[in-house]
Amino acid sequence: MAYLEHFQCLVNSLRDAVLATEHFTLSYSAEQSQFIRFNHAQVRQAGEVAQASASLKLIDSGRQADFQLTLSGDSDVDLQRLHQALAQLRQTLPLIPVDPYLQLNKAVWHSHNVQDTRLPDTADVLAQIAEGATGLDLVGIYAAGPICRGFASSFGAFGWHQANSFNFDWSLFHANGQAVKANYAGQHWDPTAFALRLQQARAQLDYLDRPLKVLAPGQYRAYLAPAALDEIIGMLCWGGFSAQAIANKDSPLQRLYAGDVQLSPLLGIAEHVSGSLSPAFSEEGYPRSDLTLIAQGKAQQRLVCARSAAEFELQANGADSDESPCALSLAAGELAADAVLAQLGTGLYISNLWYLNYSDLPAARMTGLTRFATFWVEDGKIQAPVSTMRFDDSAYSLLGTQLEALTRDRELILSTSTYDQRQTRSTHLPGALVKCLTLTL
Amino acid sequence: MFDITALLRQRFAALRSTAEFFSLRYVQESRQHLSVRKNVAEPPSLGRDEGAMLTVRLNGVEAYAATADLSQTGLQRALEQAEALARNINGHALLNVSQQPVTTVQADYCSPNLEQPFPSLGDCYALLASESASVPADPRLVNWQASLGITTVEQIYLNNAGAQLRQAQRFVYPGFGVTAFDGQDSQSRSLGRENFGQQGGFDVIERCGLIGAGASVADQALQLLLAPNTPSGVRDLLLMPDQMMLQIHESIGHPLEMDRILGDERNYAGTSFVKASDFGHLQYGSTLLNVTFDPDIPEQLASYAHDDDGTPAHKTFLIRDGLLLRPLGSALSQFRSGLDGVANSRACGWNRAPIDRMANLNIEPGEQNLAQLISGIEHGILMKTNRSWSIDDARNKFQFGCEWGQLIENGELRGVVKNPNYRGVSAQFWRNLSAVGDASTFQVLGTPNCGKGEPNQVIRVGHASPACVFSQIDVFGGDA
Known part of the structure; x- marks a missing residue:
């Protein structure tokens, strides 16, 4: 999905729809995530999740209310959902008192940050984990994919943040139940760096082989x-x-x-x-x-x-x-x-x-x-x-x-x-x- | 209700797949959260969430894809993503589930009073404002808040074996909290909030006791501010139901989750001090301890007819007369372990896969009323309303704290004490269960905030319990 265009489409539609007395803010959050769980160094559960949501705040006559809606990714469907939310907020505002703590940020600011680094191929990651974890009791999760955050207001503020990232979080268990924790996360998957991190965790397992010391309070x-x-x-x-x-x-x-x-x-x-x-x-x-x-x-x-x-x-x-x-x-x-x-x-x-x-x-x-x-x-x-x-x-x-x-x-x-x-x-x-x-x- | 059924069925029937098994789990959730803090209405937070998870089984390997695009194209795309992933992990998969049976059941389930309209948003605000306004003017009362959360969920499960399971539920979470401050220390007292939630309608607010509670909750916060610290030492401990629920949750519920015992959660939520070989053999608690998985109390948060994989749910004893009988293990965990289990495969939404969860986990009532429980304690303490929880990753060494404490001496309640904490070890604690309250002390409670799983999921669980007494427990207070 072209997330930025999707968000801009929603913002433009809202700007056309709000009345002269109304103001809005719209925050946006989306991700396309791959989640792969491991147990005993094998894949326990794997899935893809595509999700996007928008949080619309409507302000009018000193009142404010929020509506968070899930977006489908289809612009026609999402515009319909957005306008339904707008209608519901318009019905809600007269039912609530004036908010004495309402503070509007009227600043017109712009922010744009896109880090679209290429993420590793899933099959390659699985192969590297399988090779590195040979003989180990590895348990954990690999999560990867793009994350987007957006913000726009009726005053003209517009912010966009998009970054691809991965986070492999795992533990290595000794047969005696003791474990070491490790993590490899970032935006550039380096097979050598990952292998080193896994090797360092593996080396710590040696210390866990010693008899357990029980401490007194x-x-x-x-x-x-x-x-x-x-x-x-x-x-x-x-x-x-x-x-x-x-x-x-x-x-x-x-x-x-x-x-x-x-x-x-x-x-x-x-x-x-x-x-x-x-x-x-x-x-x-x-x-x-x-x-x-x-x-x-x-x-x-x-x-x-x-x-x-x-x-x-x-x-x-x-x-x-x-x-x-x-x-x-x-x-x-x-x-x-x-x-x-x-x-x-x-x-x-x-x-x-x-x-x-x-x-x-x-x-x-x-x-x-x-x-x-x-x-x-x-x-x-x-x-x-x-x-x-x-x-x-x-x-x-x-x-x-x-x-x-x-x-x-x-x-x-x-x-x-x-x-x-x-x-x-x-x-x-x-x-x-x-x-x-x-x-x- | 279930208006989308025909459309979903049509689109599901049109899906094309090479998988030997595939399913669709659609979830639509509407939320409304209202609060009034220090007599000021906070902006209402409304929400609507909708999406579906497609799960495939290909050559015995399962994978899923979740999407909010419910068009024919969107569902087909998700199905194909799941298929591609199942092929990708084929050589690396832990499980081959080709021999695991799938459900063919068709059934519906609804919350009690679901058809009764809920009071309007304006009426709800008026109720919260009234409770907020009932807090007396006292400079020591520095913060207070009345709140109400309402969530309605519709879920539809379809699979290519012909199953159709539909659930429509409404969850209500009333709450009230007050903080008092004397220039050095602060103490809080609450009603409901994280310690109370039920299925139903306005009746839930009535059962919570929110109406008319503002002044008394504030008074108790002031009492705590004036109270001495809980003394350190070993005492008999009387836990009221709104602390029992946390005790059950952390030191019975989580240790009995079969996916923890099988090692799935070792990297995050943790493992368990319970071993698969303990079922049928381990004396978990005293003979007074009877623990049930109970989906049959209609208003309890996790009552349902089938879990998210379609396993029928029935009341089942997990611990009877103190003896550990079976785990909280779903059909998949039963398939993996060879142990009997319950219908507890649950997901927090359309974008997370079902795993072993607690659902309703209850303690069956005993035979003593509250006065009898208190009169049986020579040197003890009553603790009420959880505020702090911490337990090790094997769910054994714990430390819990409550808002409200009252000393008990020679069978009588004495003064209020603040910062009541206690600590113990699960494997021994339940063997110290010395008295169990009767039905008059029994309360149906629950929380929406149980976290677990990778990727993380937070889910609603129910706990119903009588008041209970534990002998010779290490209790202590705070610093000031």
């Missing part, structure tokens, strides 16, 4: 690899930087933003959209800004959507309505990669964490578990894999008083999430050495 030094730190940062993104959550006292970082506490001066966090895989504009039609969220452990800017801007008298800065970061970047530290184990000394090397949630949200205290390739280290040497352990600790401790160092090298983690649609979020972050991590179970 207590406090331990720990190194959190970037993927593990990403889980902690991901939890903080649940309202942590949201203007609405902070104002409504529903943010895990409300005490930081109130100035009551601060994090380690080593910590710098930014929303860095430029150069990321995310569109340069929000679903609401605001160009996204690069923002400093935390500098030297102190709160700086927050993520503000249009509605929060009106309600809390702030400046909208390109956040989506959920006010969650889409391209988070943590500043690097000074710890060299080859010095991590030595500086850890004795403690835990944690590759991944899993299923985090809050024990006490206002205190930013969270719990979660080790998962995949967590090792016990003594005197800077890996001794044994560690059985699954639960931690329960505050971010103000882990990323505050107990943060000893951040690594010099950072890892770019592209979201593997495919809820509703393939996501474009990313985080770019180092690993973290913490003096004390509390294990409880």
